């Protein structure tokens with residue numbers, strides 16, 4: 001009999017029956033015989049069962065099913081896969097609640113539904129590689145093996161990008177920096193920062209640089225033919241604070257660029273007569289044009305984040321008072337930024353207990369209270385709540401993500 005143990009004082013509490021597991025596994029495999037690599041067959045997926053008795057298959061499937069509380073006008077997963085125009089899904093929430101697992105599972109589900117999909121991590125502490133059990137580091141597109149349609153992953157590595165930036169700055173006396181930033185779609189910022197000491201700037205990176213790099217990648221998605229094939233793009237975002245900075249950065253850059261342009265205009269009108277005599281007028285105009293183009297791109301990114309037709313932010317949480325409160329604040333901030341939010345995943349829910357496990361019963365009671373809090377929260381009650389169960393193995397690799405995705409996304 002397989003068992004799942006909480007701290008040793010409670011170790012007698014939680015058990016899952018091997019029979020139950022094998023039923024779940026057999027059902028899973030009968031539907032998806034091809035996708036499992038050999039070693040996976042030896043693994044079993046179990047939902048924590050608080051009962052010591054073996055449940056019949058039908059009961060098991062009730063436990064396996066996630067529960068979606070309908071919110072008015074929010075359709076299920078079918079609506080997420082309908083249409084071949086590109087859609088963006090951003091998943092975010094408090095640290096450790098299951099953002100990466102839910103995002104990776106969604107990406108696998110999209111790819112298995114026929115959508116060439118890209119999953120991007122903008123969390124400086126990446127865990128996509130761990131989630132897919134594949135090395136996805138390096139800052140380039142990496143194909144993920146397993147799904148029916150192409151699935152690529154990209155971990156944006158702000159520290160590595162900053163390092164590259166710093167070393168080119170040092171090696172080439174600054175000239176290589178422009179090429180690097182051009183590659184990131186941010187070349188014009190270098191022109192603007194030209195007179196600043198970049199080396200010093202990067203030793204103490206200004207707040208928002210990580211997000212600027214992530215935004216630069218978003219700009220690439222919008223413009224580069226390399227990314228044209230993707231009809232679904234899933235973002236695994238950093239914990240709440242970073243995400244909000246990421247979302248408000250286009251506004252900030254747009255405003256800053258606007259100010260720079262205005263300032264330049266003023267200086268230009270004072271000096272243009274002199275400069276044109278010395279042949280610098282054309283160069284100045286060219287720089288202003290580029291800045292204006294960058295500003296336009298920022299406007300595009302901002303519009304993208306707010307476009308109800310193409311973008312949705314999914315909040316992921318767990319049933320604890322702290323996580324629910326943070327989700328409520330996150331939704332309020334996203335609303336303020338006019339970012340569309342429809343769904344709330346409540347992850348890691350314990351199933352009802354049939355045993356006398358006091359620890360589990362108390363934990364579940366707490367969780368039910370938190371679920372109640374969600375139902376009565378003015379920010380969260382309007383969202384479609386997707387309840388996802390706690391499983392007793394780590395969700396790693398495509399088969400496991402497919403399994404989780406089939407539970408959450410329907």
Ligand SMILES: Nc1ncnc2c1ncn2[C@@H]1O[C@H](COP(=O)(O)OP(=O)(O)OP(=O)(O)O)[C@@H](O)[C@H]1O
Pocket residue numbers: 094095096097098099100101102123125127239347348349388389390391392393394395396
């Ligand atoms: N429903 C679940 N049942 C069991 N374990 C889960 C479940 N969801 C997530 N986990 C596990 O919880 C851990 C954290 O999950 P994950 O990395 O997806 O969270 P995160 O919110 O992305 O974390 P971070 O904020 O650190 O990036 C992982 O070990 C993952 O396997």
